[in-house]
Amino acid sequence: MAKLQGDDLEKALAKLPNWVRIEERDGIARRFKFSNFVQAFGFMSQVAILAEKHNHHPEWSNVYSEVDIFLTTHDEGGLSQKDIDLSLAIDRLL
Numbered sequence: 001m002a003k004l005q006g007d008d009l010e011k012a013l014a015k016l017p018n019w020v021r022i023e024e025r026d027g028i029a030r031r032f033k034f035s036n037f038v039q040a041f042g043f044m045s046q047v048a049i050l051a052e053k054h055n056h057h058p059e060w061s062n063v064y065s066e067v068d069i070f071l072t073t074h075d076e077g078g079l080s081q082k083d084i085d086l087s088l089a090i091d092r093l094l
């Protein structure tokens, strides 16, 4: 799946107001805050299932009740529709 650029990229990002563009790594990121570790880990389990379904996998980290997710398409060296689809699906879990 090709890298998203120009207008296509702007339109896609407009649907993801809670994600920030990380220009240096051509990806998007979002921090998710929960009330405790169990909530955070439950969310990560749901994201793991989504990632497998989408065959697209996040770079992420967890510290106690917070989960940081970064998405880019390694195969394309940048943002693709796969990142947009997975981020929208992740947002829908909340």
Ligand SMILES: C[C@H](O)[C@H](O)[C@H]1CNC2=NC(N)=NC(=O)C2=N1
Pocket (backbone or CB within 6 Å): 055, 056, 057, 058, 059, 071, 072, 073, 074, 075, 076
């Ligand atoms: C072979 C396999 O389909 C690919 O390596 C997939 C798996 N998950 C992936 N996840 C992400 N984030 N980027 C990729 O390029 C990617 N490639």
